Amino acid sequence: MNREVCTAMVIEAKQEKQITYQHIAQAINRNIVWTTSAILGQNTFDATEAKIICEILDLDATVEKALQIFPEKGVTAIMPPTDPLIYRLYEIVLVYGETIKQVIHEKAGDGIMSAIDFTMDIEKEENPKGDRIKITLDGKFLPYKKW
Amino acid sequence: MNREVCTAMVIEAKQEKQITYQHIAQAINRNIVWTTSAILGQNTFDATEAKIICEILDLDATVEKALQIFPEKGVTAIMPPTDPLIYRLYEIVLVYGETIKQVIHEKAGDGIMSAIDFTMDIEKEENPKGDRIKITLDGKFLPYKKW
Amino acid sequence: MNREVCTAMVIEAKQEKQITYQHIAQAINRNIVWTTSAILGQNTFDATEAKIICEILDLDATVEKALQIFPEKGVTAIMPPTDPLIYRLYEIVLVYGETIKQVIHEKAGDGIMSAIDFTMDIEKEENPKGDRIKITLDGKFLPYKKW
Amino acid sequence: MNREVCTAMVIEAKQEKQITYQHIAQAINRNIVWTTSAILGQNTFDATEAKIICEILDLDATVEKALQIFPEKGVTAIMPPTDPLIYRLYEIVLVYGETIKQVIHEKAGDGIMSAIDFTMDIEKEENPKGDRIKITLDGKFLPYKKW
Amino acid sequence: MNREVCTAMVIEAKQEKQITYQHIAQAINRNIVWTTSAILGQNTFDATEAKIICEILDLDATVEKALQIFPEKGVTAIMPPTDPLIYRLYEIVLVYGETIKQVIHEKAGDGIMSAIDFTMDIEKEENPKGDRIKITLDGKFLPYKKW
Amino acid sequence: MNREVCTAMVIEAKQEKQITYQHIAQAINRNIVWTTSAILGQNTFDATEAKIICEILDLDATVEKALQIFPEKGVTAIMPPTDPLIYRLYEIVLVYGETIKQVIHEKAGDGIMSAIDFTMDIEKEENPKGDRIKITLDGKFLPYKKW
Amino acid sequence: MNREVCTAMVIEAKQEKQITYQHIAQAINRNIVWTTSAILGQNTFDATEAKIICEILDLDATVEKALQIFPEKGVTAIMPPTDPLIYRLYEIVLVYGETIKQVIHEKAGDGIMSAIDFTMDIEKEENPKGDRIKITLDGKFLPYKKW
Amino acid sequence: MNREVCTAMVIEAKQEKQITYQHIAQAINRNIVWTTSAILGQNTFDATEAKIICEILDLDATVEKALQIFPEKGVTAIMPPTDPLIYRLYEIVLVYGETIKQVIHEKAGDGIMSAIDFTMDIEKEENPKGDRIKITLDGKFLPYKKW
Amino acid sequence: MNREVCTAMVIEAKQEKQITYQHIAQAINRNIVWTTSAILGQNTFDATEAKIICEILDLDATVEKALQIFPEKGVTAIMPPTDPLIYRLYEIVLVYGETIKQVIHEKAGDGIMSAIDFTMDIEKEENPKGDRIKITLDGKFLPYKKW
Amino acid sequence: MNREVCTAMVIEAKQEKQITYQHIAQAINRNIVWTTSAILGQNTFDATEAKIICEILDLDATVEKALQIFPEKGVTAIMPPTDPLIYRLYEIVLVYGETIKQVIHEKAGDGIMSAIDFTMDIEKEENPKGDRIKITLDGKFLPYKKW
Incomplete structure (x- = not known):
């Protein structure tokens, strides 16, 4: 299977x-x-x-x-996403991607946030003006190696 | 200008x-x-x-x-991103987009996380095993309207 | 199913x-x-x-x-649309998209018209010179949040 | 010029x-x-x-x-749009395009809504729960010719 | 079916x-x-x-x-066409599209030739130097509406 | 130059x-x-x-x-065309391309209509129900060579 | 079938x-x-x-x-080709396409080499330094018609 | 320079x-x-x-x-080509690419025709039925290495 | 089969x-x-x-x-790759492709590294700071032929 | 600058x-x-x-x-590459990408080879049958984190 x-x-x-x-x-x-x-x-x-x-x-x-097979990742995703919920995440990369790059570089130097040594958390926060969704991405900072 | x-x-x-x-x-x-x-x-x-x-x-x-002009957003972004830092964010959408959709739907029902009524925070956390980057996305939950 | x-x-x-x-x-x-x-x-x-x-x-x-599953939206759409009726809607975005952006910004400031908190109505109007179709889009104005 | x-x-x-x-x-x-x-x-x-x-x-x-030259239309548009305001219009075509097709066909038969013999109006409606934008598209119904 | x-x-x-x-x-x-x-x-x-x-x-x-269903048009077409016969038609649009635009504008003003209120005829003409194909496109001129 | x-x-x-x-x-x-x-x-x-x-x-x-240089053809065309007039021609290929292929094959056998040994004519025909545009494509029939 | x-x-x-x-x-x-x-x-x-x-x-x-049906040509091809053998042919068009255009124009004037009134031959030539493949393309020169 | x-x-x-x-x-x-x-x-x-x-x-x-710089090859080419002369070469790859693969494999086994250890010749042949263009591609056969 | x-x-x-x-x-x-x-x-x-x-x-x-059929190569690959492991290889070509070109040209002149007369080796190296993967690509240098 | x-x-x-x-x-x-x-x-x-x-x-x-600015990486690369030397690297990913994934997974488990904590070496090896190019990629193995 x-x-x-x-x-x-x-x-x-x-x-x-x-x-x-x-x-x-x-x-x-x-x-x-x-x-x-x-x-x-x-x-x-x-x-x-x-x-x-x-x-x-x-x-x-x-x-x-x-369930124990190492999967081919990402193959079922549609990019750009057609689903509005997933598109909003894509739009955040489109609109804020360069901003995130500049802020990480300013705070931590030349390197990236790992998407492998990485965890994510999603919470709903109740709010009288309308509930909010809070997504936390937490990845290791990997500095570019020089050689 | x-x-x-x-x-x-x-x-x-x-x-x-x-x-x-x-x-x-x-x-x-x-x-x-x-x-x-x-x-x-x-x-x-x-x-x-x-x-x-x-x-x-x-x-x-x-x-x-x-600086006060309402800008055309996202026009300078390259998708898929070529820069490794920005690509990792794109990869998170590619690999975890559907996961985020399912978890939000399970927690809050049919709707989306707004990317307009939205804030983001980026922190570097020092860590002896290697510093970490923490990105927090916080958007209003908008339920789909029926009519 | x-x-x-x-x-x-x-x-x-x-x-x-x-x-x-x-x-x-x-x-x-x-x-x-x-x-x-x-x-x-x-x-x-x-x-x-x-x-x-x-x-x-x-x-x-x-x-x-x-019928009660939260659906993956937009996955069966073809973009650009090949069907002439749907293409005409796409063409309206192509030709008038920037116009709509400028007029909304002039009338309501920096923000968007929501496609989630949103309703649509379609009417046929009889007309001796040829019947007309009237589509009304009605979405909440969401101002960009500053933080 | x-x-x-x-x-x-x-x-x-x-x-x-x-x-x-x-x-x-x-x-x-x-x-x-x-x-x-x-x-x-x-x-x-x-x-x-x-x-x-x-x-x-x-x-x-x-x-x-x-200003009197017949212009090349649509050449400066980016599709899919990167600007969130224009993207929401595109998303409406993506998500509701087929719906609009079926409703027009049910109401008026096989044909299209013209994007040439066409007018559009945009209004802001004040609303205590948040202002709304109302876009009205009004195009001639053109039945498919048989020959 | x-x-x-x-x-x-x-x-x-x-x-x-x-x-x-x-x-x-x-x-x-x-x-x-x-x-x-x-x-x-x-x-x-x-x-x-x-x-x-x-x-x-x-x-x-x-x-x-x-046979009486209103069809989704154009969905089986491949663009650009891979079949040489159909590609030649595409090439005519590629090479002569702007020419046709200029000539129609010069002859009839700002507007388009309808592809809906439209008929087509195809004839083979025998010719000693090699037979010829004659395709006649006949569409209503639709002037752009101003409002 | x-x-x-x-x-x-x-x-x-x-x-x-x-x-x-x-x-x-x-x-x-x-x-x-x-x-x-x-x-x-x-x-x-x-x-x-x-x-x-x-x-x-x-x-x-x-x-x-x-003006006497042999030009690079088609390089300034946008495909799919964004201009509504040129798009309608593209749509004719999209919707009727396979039809034209079948009719030419039925009338003349396996081969193509040349876009090189080819002429085109464009006429406006006055018509009380609205003027019409008539485009005539006339190309040599080239049968596929067998060897 | x-x-x-x-x-x-x-x-x-x-x-x-x-x-x-x-x-x-x-x-x-x-x-x-x-x-x-x-x-x-x-x-x-x-x-x-x-x-x-x-x-x-x-x-x-x-x-x-x-076997006697007039086929839809080219529909199974992948472009750009993924197979290295076919890609090398594509690369020849990529790298030498403009060269071939200039040389044909210099030798024969404004026109094209037909891919319909066309034959091809493929030979293997034994060679002590490594065998060679020889592909010969032979097409009718079609001058552009003026009208 | x-x-x-x-x-x-x-x-x-x-x-x-x-x-x-x-x-x-x-x-x-x-x-x-x-x-x-x-x-x-x-x-x-x-x-x-x-x-x-x-x-x-x-x-x-x-x-x-x-003129002695090692160039970036192919960067100015448009693929698929818009110019009819260059497109016909592309079409030959589209229509006959798999054919060439099968014939080379049948004649020489698993391998490719090199586009580097490679020469090309272009001749015009006069012909009463219309001149012909003859393009000869000659590349080294490289068998796939096993290891 | x-x-x-x-x-x-x-x-x-x-x-x-x-x-x-x-x-x-x-x-x-x-x-x-x-x-x-x-x-x-x-x-x-x-x-x-x-x-x-x-x-x-x-x-x-x-x-x-x-298993003895000469295969169509590369047809199942997704480009750009969606799987993070394969994407990192693609990213190396994206980020270092031009670098590799310049270094090979400086060391060996105008030519390429063959991907046909080619072997590859993959090793895991244990390392107290985290194991490493070592991939060795070894291809024949093919100088461009002049004629 | x-x-x-x-x-x-x-x-x-x-x-x-x-x-x-x-x-x-x-x-x-x-x-x-x-x-x-x-x-x-x-x-x-x-x-x-x-x-x-x-x-x-x-x-x-x-x-x-x-020279000390943190650069936008990969923006000048053309993908798929048009230059034959760079294309061969791309082809290796196309043809051998899945192979590399399987071999790394078999040797090291579920994870990737980093392209950030990464070095590369390029050598020319003289060889009587034709010189060879040897490219060594050396990246840290990053196992997927579970949480």
Whole structure:
């Protein structure tokens, strides 16, 4: 079973059983963002995690094995995104990308924020003027090596 | 004077006088991220802010006026970005865009995080294993209207 | 059942039974434009709406459930559009986009018209020189936040 | 003088003299939307209109002549748009294009809404929950000819 | 049955029965060009026409119904065209597009030739130096509306 | 002097002297369509033609020489066209390209209509229901060679 | 049976029976290049040729008929080519295209080399320093028509 | 002086002095195709060749030096080509690329025809039915290395 | 059986039997990099190699035969790559491509590094500060031929 | 002075003085590859390095300052590359990218090779069968973080 078929089966089972990403994340003791990304085929579960997920969703050993494949990342994304929610993130890179570059360089010198040694958190904050979404990106600063 | 010429003049003056974005931000009492984005022509200064900036950088009234034009946003960005720092942000959208969509929908229902009623903060966190960059995106949740 | 399959089934049933979008819209007490967009997988029905639609079209509970999934928007659109009717809308953005930007900025300052807190209406107006189509877009003005 | 240079000169003069599009529109007795589009090089002024505009903005006969050239339309637009305001219009075509097609076909049969025999109006509506922008597109319905 | 499946079935039946487009066109009393375009899913047959075609090609009522759907136009075209015959038409637009614009503007003022209120004819002319193809495009002149 | 500069100079002189393409075409005894295309840098004038044109427009020998360069064709065209008039021609290829292919094959066998051994004519036809534009494309039929 | 399915069946039969393109070419008395191109769906076999090929490869009458369809050319090609062998040909056009244009114009005047009234030959030449491939393109010179 | 400026100066001088590529090629004892490609900035002249060319065209030492720079190849090419002559070459790759791959593999095994260890010749052949152009591509066969 | 199906079957068998690329490479006495590329359909196995692989993976003669087809290279790659690991390689070409060109020209003159007469090696080097990956590209220098 | 102008001035001075990249690299005690990349505006010199380079090339303090700007990387690259030397590197990613991914994953697990904490070396190896180029890429292995 390849990873795409596996992803589709997990999502279908999850919908049918009405189980949330948060529930699965807690069961494997991981953050909801990382767990969701791994279910969507952008990160890799280890054997223990894969087993727990398949028990929760009542899926067999083929799925369990496929959840441990190192995935091809990003292949299902559409760029520029057509979905308004994802497009707004793209627009932030379009409009603020150079700003982020200048501010990081001013604060930390020539280098980048890693997207590999990296974590993300997403929170909803209730607010009387309208709730807000808070996304926190946290990546290691990697200075450019000279040689 | 159009906005592009104005941006180039501000950046050149800033480099020559060795003035930081942080310094300008404090002078106009705004966050460094917003200030940098406005200098780079992605947001608009009001009359008071424009005046202070031109005093700091010793620029004339034409620049002061041009800093108040509502800019065409995003026109100088290259997508996909070629610069590694900006590309990593793009990659986060590519790899985690759908994840963010699912988590926001699970937490807040059908809607988006606004990129207009929106603020951003960037911090460097010192860390013995290597410093880290923390970017916080904070946008209003806008539910899809039905009619 | 994913949303694409669901959409195809609804459209097929609708064609077979010769039921109009207007008829469905009235049954769920919504505007024809919003109703059509939701059938085409660009908006989400709530449980009551989904139930009524499936009764009208004689579709089962799987479809009813799938109509309530938060959809990936815009994925089936072709840009630039190849269909002449849709292309004319695209052409209006191409030719009049900057005009609309300038007029909104002159009337309301720096900000955008929301496409989320947004409604649309479409009317045919009879006219002896040839009937006319009138499309009204109505979105909340969102001023750019400064921080 | 070609049309691009002419457009740049009119906009610079307009900015310097702090004259609004509305003011120019009234002087030539036309709608602000059409007038703005013609200043931006997307429509053509007649001799009388061109003369009035050059008097208001204190521009010479070369500009007056150039304002009457039939322009190449749409050449300065960026698609997909990078500016958030214009992108939201594009997103409406992306998300609702097929919807508009189906509703027009249901109401008027096989044909299109003309973007040539066409007018547009833009209004700001004050609203305690936040002002709204209302854009009205009004185009002739052209049925497909059979032969 | 959607329109794409319908098109494939008509073409297969036509090939099997060795019936020409000309033959079908005469049976429904229409021009061969329009008839061919409608068979290929670019125009819509009315009920009478659809019935005659299905009788000639021995196809059932589902096809008859599908031939009357208002089609999504242009979706199967490849642009730029890879087929040499179709590319030559594209090349004519590439090389002579601006020429046609200038000549129409000189002859008729600011406006366009409609591609909707439009007919086309294709003839082969025998010629001792090599036969020639003559394509005649005939569209209504639509002047740009001012408002 | 390269061909692009030459084209710009001819068009500017033509505008200033208010001379039509038709007038130039008659002076060199050629069709207005071919003449316009050659002025726009898509065909080549011979020495006699170039001389006459430069006399009419009062241009010097450098222009006369440059008008005889074999041009790079199509380089200034934008595809897909943004100008509505030129787009309608593109749309005809998009919507009717395959139709034209099938009709030519049915009438003349496997081959193409040449865009080189080719002429075009454009006429305005007055019509009480609205004037019409008639474009006639006439190209040699080239059968595919077998070897 | 459409042409794509037909092509796949011929290639599979050819592989299974270990028959070369050269063998098929000789059987129908044509050049290996033309024969290969026609098998790959870029040229059309006549009835006799189709019959011989189907006898050699033991294929039925449906294939025989499909081999005589006038194909859509070039639709399976990837441009720019990803396969190194085909890319080298593309690179020759990229690097030497303008050179070929200038040399043909210098030798034969304004016109093109036809790709329709055209033959090609491919030979391997043994060479102690490494074998060489020789491709000969031979097309009719078509001068641009003036009118 | 960079290579692009150098190329423009050589071509202008060549046009002014009405000197052919053939004449320059003979003066440096090279093939007209290679010579033309090197003038157009796709190959490199050695010191002796550069000197002869500058003497013929009466150009100074800066040009002479610039003609010896190793050029960035292919940067001025437009792909797909808009010029009909160059497009026909592109079309040959589009239509016959896979054919050439199969024939070379059948004749010589797995490998490519080099575009570096490569020569090209272009001839006009007079023919009563219309002159023909013959282009011969001759490249080393490079077998894929296994390791 | 075509090469794509064959690749999928080999990978599935390899996963099921938990056999490494290294193990297969040793069995056929080839480098792991070359072996992996050939399994992924980018190089060709000879009859002996194909036989050994099918024995190890317990696959039949159809696969064995298909492994010997000369493949279409690069067709499954996504460019720009979406997978972060592959993108980093692409980024190296983006950022350092011109650097590599200049250094090779300075060291070896005008020519290229062959990607056909070419080998590659990949090693992991253990390192207390974090392991490193070392990729060595080794290609024949091919000087540009003059003629 | 921006970085692009600075780069052009350094390259022109280097050409005029006939100084090699190797010479500059030795003067600042760095590898030729890194030095060349920094001159080409893909890496940043520190103050001491910039001073030495400007002394060698006889350039003033404005250049010295500009060499220390953190550059926008990759903006001048053309992708896919048109230059054959750079294209071959791109082709290696196209053909072997997935291979490299699989081999790194097999040797080191789920993670990437950094292109930031990264060095490169380029050597020419003399060889009687034709010299070879050896490029060594050496990057830190970054395992994907789980959270």
